[in-house]
Amino acid sequence: MHRIALPERGTFEAWRDAARTLAGHDIPPEAVEWTLGDAGAGLFGSDPLPPGPGHPPAVPRAFLDLAETVILHRDPEAPALLYQALTGLQRRPRLLADAADPLVRRLRLLEKSVRRDIHKMRAFVRFRELPSAGARRRFAAWFEPEHRIVEANAGFFTRRFADMDWAIHTPDLSALWTDGALSFAPGAPRPDLPDDAAEELWATYFANIFNPARIKLGSMRLHMPRKYWKNMPETAQIPAMLAAAEGRVQAMAAAAATESPARAAAITARYRAAMPRAPERIGSLEEARAACALCTRCGLCETATQAVFGEGPAQAALMLVGEQPGDHEDLQGRPFVGPAGQVLDAAMAEAGVARDRVWLTNAVKHFKFVPRGKRRLHQRPDQHEVSHCRWWLDLERELVRPRLTVALGATAALALTGSGADLTRRRGQVEQTLAGPVLPSWHPSAILRQPDRDRAAIMRRDLVEDLALALSLAAAPAGG
Amino acid sequence: MKPDLARKLAILSDAAKYDASCASSGTTKRNAARGGIGSTEGSGICHAYTPDGRCISLLKILMTNFCIFDCAYCVNRVSSNVERARFSVEEVVSLTLEFYRRNYIEGLFLSSGIIRSPDQTMGDMVRIARTLRQDHGFKGYIHLKTIPDAAPELLDEAGLYADRLSINIELPRDDSIRRLAPEKRPETIRTAMARVRGAREASRDRSHTGKRPARFAPAGQSTQMIVGADGASDAAILSTSARLYTGYGLKRVYYSAFSPIPDSSAMLPLVKPPLIREHRLYQADWLMRFYGFEADEIASATPEGMLDLAIDPKLAWALGHRAQFPVDVNRAPRELLLRVPGFGTRTVDRILAARRQRCLGWDDLVRIGAPMAKAQPFVTVPGWSPGALTDSADLRARYAPPPEQLSLF
Numbered sequence: 001m002h003r004i005a006l007p008e009r010g011t012f013e014a015w016r017d018a019a020r021t022l023a024g025h026d027i028p029p030e031a032v033e034w035t036l037g038d039a040g041a042g043l044f045g046s047d048p049l050p051p052g053p054g055h056p057p058a059v060p061r062a063f064l065d066l067a068e069t070v071i072l073h074r075d076p077e078a079p080a081l082l083y084q085a086l087t088g089l090q091r092r093p094r095l096l097a098d099a100a101d102p103l104v105r106r107l108r109l110l111e112k113s114v115r116r117d118i119h120k121m122r123a124f125v126r127f128r129e130l131p132s133a134g135a136r137r138r139f140a141a142w143f144e145p146e147h148r149i150v151e152a153n154a155g156f157f158t159r160r161f162a163d164m165d166w167a168i169h170t171p172d173l174s175a176l177w178t179d180g181a182l183s184f185a186p187g188a189p190r191p192d193l194p195d196d197a198a199e200e201l202w203a204t205y206f207a208n209i210f211n212p213a214r215i216k217l218g219s220m221r222l223h224m225p226r227k228y229w230k231n232m233p234e235t236a237q238i239p240a241m242l243a244a245a246e247g248r249v250q251a252m253a254a255a256a257a258t259e260s261p262a263r264a265a266a267i268t269a270r271y272r273a274a275m276p277r278a279p280e281r282i283g284s285l286e287e288a289r290a291a292c293a294l295c296t297r298c299g300l301c302e303t304a305t306q307a308v309f310g311e312g313p314a315q316a317a318l319m320l321v322g323e324q325p326g327d328h329e330d331l332q333g334r335p336f337v338g339p340a341g342q343v344l345d346a347a348m349a350e351a352g353v354a355r356d357r358v359w360l361t362n363a364v365k366h367f368k369f370v371p372r373g374k375r376r377l378h379q380r381p382d383q384h385e386v387s388h389c390r391w392w393l394d395l396e397r398e399l400v401r402p403r404l405t406v407a408l409g410a411t412a413a414l415a416l417t418g419s420g421a422d423l424t425r426r427r428g429q430v431e432q433t434l435a436g437p438v439l440p441s442w443h444p445s446a447i448l449r450q451p452d453r454d455r456a457a458i459m460r461r462d463l464v465e466d467l468a469l470a471l472s473l474a475a476a477p478a479g480g
Numbered sequence: 481m482k483p484d485l486a487r488k489l490a491i492l493s494d495a496a497k498y499d500a501s502c503a504s505s506g507t508t509k510r511n512a513a514r515g516g517i518g519s520t521e522g523s524g525i526c527h528a529y530t531p532d533g534r535c536i537s538l539l540k541i542l543m544t545n546f547c548i549f550d551c552a553y554c555v556n557r558v559s560s561n562v563e564r565a566r567f568s569v570e571e572v573v574s575l576t577l578e579f580y581r582r583n584y585i586e587g588l589f590l591s592s593g594i595i596r597s598p599d600q601t602m603g604d605m606v607r608i609a610r611t612l613r614q615d616h617g618f619k620g621y622i623h624l625k626t627i628p629d630a631a632p633e634l635l636d637e638a639g640l641y642a643d644r645l646s647i648n649i650e651l652p653r654d655d656s657i658r659r660l661a662p663e664k665r666p667e668t669i670r671t672a673m674a675r676v677r678g679a680r681e682a683s684r685d686r687s688h689t690g691k692r693p694a695r696f697a698p699a700g701q702s703t704q705m706i707v708g709a710d711g712a713s714d715a716a717i718l719s720t721s722a723r724l725y726t727g728y729g730l731k732r733v734y735y736s737a738f739s740p741i742p743d744s745s746a747m748l749p750l751v752k753p754p755l756i757r758e759h760r761l762y763q764a765d766w767l768m769r770f771y772g773f774e775a776d777e778i779a780s781a782t783p784e785g786m787l788d789l790a791i792d793p794k795l796a797w798a799l800g801h802r803a804q805f806p807v808d809v810n811r812a813p814r815e816l817l818l819r820v821p822g823f824g825t826r827t828v829d830r831i832l833a834a835r836r837q838r839c840l841g842w843d844d845l846v847r848i849g850a851p852m853a854k855a856q857p858f859v860t861v862p863g864w865s866p867g868a869l870t871d872s873a874d875l876r877a878r879y880a881p882p883p884e885q886l887s888l889f
Contacts, residue, residue: 094836094837097833097834097836097837098833098834098837098838099830099831099833099834099847099848099849100830100834100838100840100843100844100845100847100848101834101847102847105847105848105849119523119525122525123525123526123527123528124527124528125583126582126583126584127581127582127583128582129581129582137581139581139582141583156519156521159511159512159513159519159521160511160512160517160518160519161512161517161581161583162511162512162513162515162516162517163512163515163516163517164517164581196582198578198579198582199582200486201485201486201489201575201578201579202579202582202584204486204489204490204493205489205493205539205579205584206528206530206536207490208489208490208491208493208494208497209493209494209496209497209530209536209540210497210530210531210532211497211498211530211532211534211739212532213739213740213752213753214532214533214737214739214753214755215531215532215533216531216532216533216534216755217531217533218533219529219533220529220530220531220532220533223526223529223535224528224529232528234528235528238531241530241531242531245531249740252740252741252742252744253740255742255743257743257744257745257746258561258743259561260558260559260560260561261558261559261561263558264550264558264559265559267548267558268548268550268558268559268663271548271549271663272662272663275663275665276665293667294667296654301654301667302653302654302666303723304670305667305670305671305673305674305727306667306670306671306674307667330674330727331674331677331678331727332674332678333671333674371719371722371723371725371726371727371774371775372726372774373726373772373774374725374726375726376723376726376727
């Protein structure tokens with residue numbers, strides 16, 4: 001029988017070294033007895049470890065992480081269970097991925113318990129300030145962890161509370177951080193720490209952030225088990241808070257509505273008067289833009305981010321009208337800035353149309369979509385939405401007075417001409433309307449969505465041709 | 481410390497308690513090894529829990545509860561007679577640091593009533609965050625509740641100091657916002673969220689020189705919606721959430737059961753907060769974010785678009801779609817396993833890893849940690865088939881708590 005006594009500190013490294021040698025010589029788990037600390041060591045004789053490393057075992061990184069945590073558990077079987085898993089891994093390298101294996105399951109539960117304890121120590125340690133003669137402030141705390149985690153957890157506190165001296169005392173071990181150096185001292189009984197004025201403020205905060213109208217004691221106890229309470233000053237108030245809760249809620253319900261303070265009405269009136277509102281008469285594009293931002297003519301405004309009004313020079317000779325803003329346009333509040341906008345930009349550049357010389361807008365001003373997974377999928381606006389939004393489009397045409405308007409896609413063609421006829425037979429030919437000539441063409445999105453690459457290339461060329469034609473027509477003197 | 485600091489803290493934390501969020505997770509990793517104080521290491525830490533079951537992770541306070549807005553659901557509205565107070569910048573900074581040094585908190589969650597103007601208020605809040613970061617080298621967590629009507633430049637600066645920004649959507653429907661919070665504008669709220677998303681995306685792109693810009697709100701943005709103050713159905717609430725998640729990349733939508741407030745407005749119901757409904761909404765929200773459910777699938781279980789309060793939404797969906805069950809645990813794809821009542825994402829991951837090594841039986845699933853009592857009508861494994869159980873008429877009754885017995889008159 002091999003008896004291995006592990007030290008209280010540096011337990012993992014000692015276990016790893018012993019386990020490596022034992023496994024290297026194929027010593028089976030049942031031939032090893034593990035003890036912790038001095039207790040028991042040397043009481044019985046132990047076979048000497050075989051000399052040399054033997055054939056050192058290979059283990060996945062995940063096992064070392066698991067072992068480093070589990071070894072801190074107070075369960076005296078923990079080192080033996082880990083050694084059992086180490087030997088098991090030599091036969092089944094993927095053992096740890098098998099959550100249904102009884103040994104793996106047991107180790108995972110031990111691991112979970114230690115991890116939780118580490119986390120709770122980070123959460124529930126409460127420092128009190130000590131008098132300090134030097135430049136660094138001094139703090140100390142008393143904590144009773146469930147497992148032997150102080151050494152492993154000290155790093156967290158050094159990284160967080162680097163600029164102050166502190167000590168965390170526990171029954172097993174004290175961690176001390178002085179002038180930026182970490183040291184450990186043996187455990188000791190609970191020290192007497194001086195009162196700290198901040199604790200009263202903390203208690204005030206704890207009592208007031210509590211909402212008496214919603215009591216969920218089970219949830220509180222699940223996350224903050226009673227065993228930790230005695231070292232957390234704020235928990236002393238819990239009984240009184242609970243006792244008063246029901247009364248506070250009833251008092252709230254019983255209290256009659258009070259009269260508003262005198263100044264309230266004046267403040268409200270002043271603020272509301274200064275809020276943006278739709279201008280009563282729209283005489284300019286800027287007024288139209290402001291009014292459009294507040295539009296609630298159809299339901300689309302509920303779901304879209306914002307109205308995307310047209311942009312460009314107020315006297316543009318050429319107006320381009322798309323279907324509706326897409327995902328990017330909706331977020332940025334500008335037309336044609338997404339993927340379809342890039343297709344349009346490229347086509348305009350090829351046709352010699354300068355983007356900053358045309359008025360760019362859409363038939364519908366709000367983005368219509370359905371959320372799917374992590375994305376928003378474009379949906380075609382219906383006739384009702386197009387006709388409601390015509391009001392804004394007509395206003396833009398009236399204020400900009402372009403010589404020619406290009407309808408990009410079927411929705412724009414419908415909105416501009418009133419005809420929903422097939423675009424295939426209409427594109428590239430000017431149609432006369434009461435508000436001026438309209439040239440239908442493809443929508444850049446239709447080109448993007450076209451699965452047939454040859455067909456997409458033809459449509460792209462069509463669009464460039466149409467834009468070039470539009471440019472020449474718009475340049476011609478009015479009345480032509 | 482001044483004697484009135486405690487009074488201010490009482491008022492301004494009491495006023496902040498209706499904000500549900502207290503998260504401190506998911507930001508960049510930082511520590512004080514090279515100066516300053518504080519650290520963030522990925523997972524959030526809850527430093528205490530109050531009897532309402534909520535976690536205290538951050539010092540959650542209002543800078544002031546003076547407010548010029550008149551939101552009916554809010555205790556701090558201008559027309560309320562609640563006691564008012566205002567912290568100075570230095571007081572907030574000092575409280576945060578002193579609490580932090582004693583390990584009471586992970587950082588600061590600062591919100592505020594609106595004083596004088598949205599810009600003025602937001603400017604003061606940004607100053608507090610800047611002082612903590614620049615003058616005190618504070619590396620802990622900062623969450624700023626932003627004011628949507630403030631100047632965009634202030635929002636941009638807030639994102640440089642804060643880990644998380646939040647903008648409350650307040651209510652699930654635009655008409656409710658206009659009715660109950662007349663000074664707030666739904667389109668402005670959404671535009672501000674879009675701006676935060678844009679700034680976050682821009683901060684992740686390297687410039688052409690390969691230089692990384694300053695991180696912008698690395699823990700993302702969140703929002704809060706009040707449940708039960710207007711007539712919105714759960715279906716409406718969930719579809720609003722789905723739009724917020726997809727549109728603005730929100731990390732979280734918090735649902736807050738409308739809670740009676742002192743000196744409340746006559747416009748609102750003075751009833752106990754619908755806590756179970758809030759809980760079911762959180763479960764449904766989880767289904768949308770981690771289980772591949774769409775909003776309309778979840779709420780379609782009932783005709784009125786309300787979630788079943790007696791059973792959880794995943795079970796409710798499964799009971800309404802029994803033709804898809806039972807699923808073979810050893811063969812079903814991940815998406816289908818995630819739909820089994822009782823199977824969480826971790827259980828499913830463990831099943832997928834373990835079944836590569838062996839065929840899983842009932843006892844294996846128990847060891848994996850799967851709640852088989854709940855899942856049994858919906859799964860098959862070698863040696864177990866639910867048979868007629870999946871389609872039995874009284875299946876729902878097995879899960880729903882028995883109706884409360886009427887007391888004898």
